[in-house]
Amino acid sequence: MSELKKLGDLIDLIDERNKNGIIKTLIGVSIDKCFIKSVANTIGTDLSKYQIIRKFDFACSLMQVSRDGKIPIACLKDFDEAIMSPAYYIFRIKNTDEILPDYLAMWFMRSEFDREASYIAVGGVRGSMPWEDFCDMKLPVPPLEEQQKIVDAYNAIENRIKIKQKINEKLEATAQCLFEELTKNKDLFEIKTIEEISENVVCGKTPSTSVKEYWGKEIPFITIPDMHGNNFIHTTERYLSEQGKLSQAKQTLPANSICVSCIATVGLVSLTTQESQTNQQINSIICKSDVSFYYVFLTLKNMTEELKRLGAGGSTTLNVSKSLFASIKLKIPSEKDMQNFDEKVSPLFAQILLNEKELEKLAQLKRLIVSQIARK
Known part of the structure; x- marks a missing residue:
């Protein structure tokens, strides 16, 4: 006791x-x-x-x-x-x-x-x-032996988290190397705006919080905290109901959309894993079928400082508007080169996603162990 x-x-x-x-x-x-x-x-x-x-x-x-x-x-x-x-x-x-x-x-x-x-x-x-x-x-x-059991259980999870994080760091580094290899001959690339390579550029919107029926557990509603440290967004703090999604259907993103934080915290880049919506601080890209979303994703991941400069604009709060975001110019390789690139990086990102999902479960276990201390 x-x-x-x-x-x-x-x-x-x-x-x-x-x-x-x-x-x-x-x-x-x-x-x-x-x-x-x-x-x-x-x-x-x-x-x-x-x-x-x-x-x-x-x-x-x-x-x-x-x-x-x-x-x-x-x-x-x-x-x-x-x-x-x-x-x-x-x-x-x-x-x-x-x-x-x-x-x-x-x-x-x-x-x-x-x-x-x-x-x-x-x-x-x-x-x-x-x-x-x-x-x-x-x-x-509790007695020292009981304390040690609790600490050991927590540390075992913590060590597993560190291992998974290191694996993901290596996978991300490999994907980055493949990206750099592809982009060596940028002079051969076409210059296109984000709008030109997109089926749609979407600026998010928040449904009315006073309408309870808009909020539920079905549709991930992405905000900037959900993007921190994640290549993929597979869980969110808040979710919309189907009714909430339909209230602003034009803001709905399919899986593999590229989300970019563009207000206040500028330059975070993540991929959706399922049908989702975002708030107004995020601009998102739905790539055309002949454009590699992995290539665009890594391109934007490497443009953090440029995005911040664009968002400065003399204001104390960084803000990359939808129109400014859509006009950003990117160097785009040929469709064939992007297909070859996708074949190489897709297995890497598939493993990164699996590891991120496991990391989320491990984080939940950590919180569970910590929350149960008071009951000992």
Whole structure:
């Protein structure tokens, strides 16, 4: 059985300063609960004022918790030591024979933890959470052997995810090499606009959210978060009903349409795997039958910076309009060369899709294990 304990009884607050300035690796914690290297220019900065964080120490920011709905918090594993801004709280487990760092890190990853923290922080200044309130939060602490079983199950999934990600990276690199080989003789290509190679260029649209009947589980409704890190879009946060799809039928995309994020976050490129629709931040290409959608997909993947430049246009928010997007010029090889290219890359992308689907299932398993900690 688990024993409910206050977090403050399990951890010690650490304030070790980089007095001699020897440690140069400056890091922070993202809202996604992982450490990131700082890109700040530290030349001429007095690094002696920064805090030292050591392996298996935790760091968190308790500012604006209720606004963000999350606490940026993580356990250091990738470095033996680093330095952090004094704005972070750094803490260490008092007794690892009582609670494992990995188990505590999993507790912090729970969405229920963030919801509880956000509720507590509502009364704080600017939605921040006092350290004392953080320490008063309670968690179940099962016997060490039980903790280790939970951690081992989680790590097994995490390792499987890393393997699949590496396989996909190699498959993507192979596809990129084949693309570069094809595009060596660009002088022989035709110059065509996106509109000229497309059956249709579609700017997405959001059906009325006040009509409940438009929303369901049938038709993937693609938004920019669904595109991050995915070559293929096989699951989405939201779905339309058949009625919702029919309410704006012209926005419907078939499988193998190319989606490109064009507002705010510009340059993400993904392929649909089934009939879908998108919101207005995404322009999509339905390629003509004699045009390789894989070739166009990889061409656009290699044009991220150009797309961003097009979207700048003197505005603070990047925006590549449908008309501007449709007028983008691409170098298109012959139909025969594209067919040969498709024969080579299709098996690669088929395996990438299978791996991405497995990665999604593994991510669901991770969330399930984390969510069940509170029930131990």
